[in-house]
Amino acid sequence: xxxxxxxxxxxxxxxxxxxxxxxxxxxxxxxxxxxxxxxxxxxxxxxxxxxxxxxxxxxxxxxxxxxxxxxxxxxxxxxxxxxxxxxxxxxxxxxxxxxxxxxxxxxxxxxxxxxxxxxxxxxxxxxxxxxxxxxxxxxxxxxxxxxxxxxxxxxxxxxxxxxxxxxxxxxxxxxxxxxxxxxxxxxxxxxxxxxxxxxxxxxxxxxxxxxxxxxxxxxxxxxxxxxxxxxxxxxxxxxxxxxxxxxxxxxxxxxxxxxxxxxxxxxxxxxxxxxxxxxxxxxxxxxxxxxxxxxxxxxxxxxxxxxxxxxxxxxxxxxxxxxxxxxxxxxxxxxxxxxxxxxxxxxxxxxxxxxxxxxxxxxxxxxxxxxxxxxxxxxxxxxxxxxxxxxxxxxxxxxxxxxxxxxxxxxxxxxxxxxxxxxxxxxxxxxxxxxxxxxxxxxxxxxxxxxxxxxxxxxxxxxxxxxxxxxxx
Numbered sequence: 245x246x247x248x249x250x251x252x253x254x255x256x257x258x259x260x261x262x263x264x265x266x267x268x269x270x271x272x273x274x275x276x277x278x279x280x281x282x283x284x285x286x287x288x289x290x291x292x293x294x295x296x297x298x299x300x301x302x303x304x305x306x307x308x309x310x311x312x313x314x315x316x317x318x319x320x321x322x323x324x325x326x327x328x329x330x331x332x333x334x335x336x337x338x339x340x341x342x343x344x345x346x347x348x349x350x351x352x353x354x355x356x357x358x359x360x361x362x363x364x365x366x367x368x369x370x371x372x373x374x375x376x377x378x379x380x381x382x383x384x385x386x387x388x389x390x391x392x393x394x395x396x397x398x399x400x401x402x403x404x405x406x407x408x409x410x411x412x413x414x415x416x417x418x419x420x421x422x423x424x425x426x427x428x429x430x431x432x433x434x435x436x437x438x439x440x441x442x443x444x445x446x447x448x449x450x451x452x453x454x455x456x457x458x459x460x461x462x463x464x465x466x467x468x469x470x471x472x473x474x475x476x477x478x479x480x481x482x483x484x485x486x487x488x489x490x491x492x493x494x495x496x497x498x499x500x501x502x503x504x505x506x507x508x509x510x511x512x513x514x515x516x517x518x519x520x521x522x523x524x525x526x527x528x529x530x531x532x533x534x535x536x537x538x539x540x541x542x543x544x545x546x547x548x549x550x551x552x553x554x555x556x557x558x559x560x561x562x563x564x565x566x567x568x569x570x571x572x573x574x575x576x577x578x579x580x581x582x583x584x585x586x587x588x589x590x591x592x593x594x595x596x597x598x599x600x601x602x603x604x605x606x607x608x609x610x611x612x613x614x615x616x617x618x619x620x621x622x623x624x625x626x627x628x629x630x631x632x633x634x635x636x637x638x639x640x641x642x643x644x645x646x647x648x649x650x651x652x653x654x655x656x657x658x659x660x661x662x663x664x665x666x667x668x669x670x671x672x673x674x675x676x677x678x679x680x681x682x683x684x685x686x687x688x689x690x691x692x693x694x695x696x697x698x699x700x701x702x703x704x705x706x707x708x709x710x711x712x713x714x715x716x717x
Contacts, residue, residue, distance in 0.1 A: 281374035284382035285366075289359040291386055291709050296351040298716040299398050302343075306397035309343040331491035332404070334445040339403045347399070354402050358385070361410045364417050369680045373687055379698065380686070381679040386705035387535050388671055390712050392664040404446065405668045412443035412453055415477065419460040422471050433473060440477045444484030448649040448669060453481040455645060498657060506594075506657040516595065521654020523596040525647060526615040528667060530564070531592070533572040535704055540674045541565035544625040546693065547685045551629055561625045564618040594660065619647075626677075629685065639677050646673020 302310055312321055321340060322333050330336065342350055362378075362385050370377045393401045418436050422428065440457070444450040461474035488494060502509045512520075529537045541564040548561035593599070598608050623640060630636025649669040653659045659666075686697060 281366075281378055283375070284378040285359055285362055288362055288382040288385060289355060292355045292358050292390075293351075295390060295709065295712055295716065296355050298713055299347075299351065299394075300716070301347065302397065302399070303394070304397035305400040306343055309339045309400060312340040313344045326491060326493050329493040329497050331447075331487045331494055332445045334442045335404050335408065336445075338407070338442070339400060342403060343399050350399050350402075354399075354406070357402075357407055357410050361385075361406075361413060364410070364413045365676060365679065367417055368413070368420060369676060370683050373683075376687060376698075377679065377683045380682045380701060381675070383701040383705040384536070384539075384675045384678055387539070387701070387708045388675065389534075389664070389708065391715060392668065395663040395665045401665050405665050408443045408446040408449045409669060409672060411439040412449055412456070415439050415443065415453065416456060416460075419457070419464070419474065419477075422469055422473065423460065423464050423467060425467075425469065428471070428473070436473055436477060437480065440480050441484065444481050447488050448652060448666075450481060450484035450488060451652070452645055452649060452669070454478065454485055457481050459641075501661070502657045505661040506659070509657040512595075517654040518651070519596040519598065519654065520594075520659055521651040523592060523612070523615070524654070524659060525650040525667075525670070526619060527592050528650075530567045530615055530618050531571045533575075535708070536671050536674050536678075538565075538568050538572060539701075539704075540678055541568045541622065543678050543681055543686070543697075544622065544629075546689070546697075547681050548625055548628050550685065550689055550693075557628050560621045561628065563621045564625075567614060567618045629681065635680070635684070639680055642673050642676050646670040 316324075318337060318340065322336060325336050326333060342353065362382055366374065366378050366381060370381070393406060395401055396404070415436055418428065418432055440453055444453050457474060457478040461478050464471065464474050528534060545561045545565045549558055552558070592611065597611050623643065626636055626640045626643065630639065646669050650667055653662065653666050656662070682697070686694065689697075
């Protein structure tokens with residue numbers, strides 16, 4: 245009996261020891277989350293959950309997708325959608341199923357998607373001093389004008405734009421792990437396939453994923469890594485691009501949108517359409533008061549000033565910020581002081597900067613010259629900072645790909661009707677570039693510069709969330 249009692253006491257002691265060990269492990273993980281590198285994401289998640297709580301009921305396209313399953317089954321709807329409206333089959337399927345559920349489900353899912361996107365971005369671009377870099381990344385994600393996601397209905401817009409972006413970034417993280425020599429789990433292969441198909445369901449992302457998977461395939465192959473996943477993802481992404489052109493519904497939708505949104509769109513040449521896409525994007529970047537674009541220009545200027553004393557390089561870095569400042573926040577003052585300068589923006593209209601009426605006016609091309617020079621200087625600033633390095637070329641590629649997703653909107657008659665949501669991919673390219681520049685250069689700036697930047701980003705993040713909440717409430 246005594247021996248059995250001792251065995252029981254020993255077992256109980258071992259259980260208590262193991263229990264305390266697990267508790268200590270959980271406490272350590274909790275401390276990592278609350279005090280360590282993940283704390284900024286808890287703040288980001290809480291802020292996004294608060295904003296989602298304020299989202300009103302079904303609006304715009306949300307009402308349409310909410311009712312689909314009340315009238316027909318999923319397969320019938322997708323077949324009809326393919327033949328009459330769109331090639332976005334996986335996005336359409338997700339929309340009709342998620343929007344048929346209680347709206348609270350979407351609010352939790354979308355909060356998780358947005359916060360998870362931040363975590364994925366952190367894994368992609370941040371390597372050291374992660375807490376401060378994550379603070380900057382999360383602040384930038386809070387500065388993003390989340391109201392853009394309401395333009396076609398909150399649920400529809402996020403499922404159609406934000407979720408494909410998140411899916412594409414998850415695929416990029418998988419490819420990065422392969423490039424780094426990590427061995428993938430078995431479940432990561434089907435997940436990667438599903439994610440690339442979901443991301444590729446959106447036209448802009450199908451092109452982006454084709455370019456990204458092709459580049460990753462080459463880079464992984466040159467490192468001697470052998471995996472069937474990169475070529476599979478590339479082929480699926482290319483198939484998504486082909487589906488955009490082969491889908492009969494896309495052509496019918498384009499015709500319908502021309503009649504509704506841009507009646508004489510069919511008369512425009514390829515150059516006209518390209519100009520509309522490029523000019524409308526540059527207008528938003530330099531001739532508006534958008535915070536993210538202004539911050540990008542300012543951060544690149546600061547980084548170049550700290551990196552080099554070359555006068556020419558510093559002048560090139562300052563030009564984009566000067567244009568965005570004078571033609572954005574200070575536009576009202578400039579109208580009084582230099583009315584001729586601010587009159588340039590008045591030339592920007594439905595047909596871009598140059599059209600049949602003003603094509604022979606010399607000043608019509610001045611606005612193109614200024615915006616083009618500012619954009620070129622932004623791109624050159626990355627080279628000034630990074631030189632001929634892999635990270636520099638990757639960031640330049642991210643910025644150019646993000647720009648291309650908005651430039652290509654000139655080839656859609658909904659270039660104006662689609663409103664601000666089409667800037668999502670460009671704005672997140674800006675967020676990626678800014679977070680990377682801060683990580684690589686900003687954390688080595690003088691203490692006053694770092695403190696000033698962190699304070700500025702914190703104030704703007706709080707103000708952006710508060711502004712969004714006031715407009716939603």
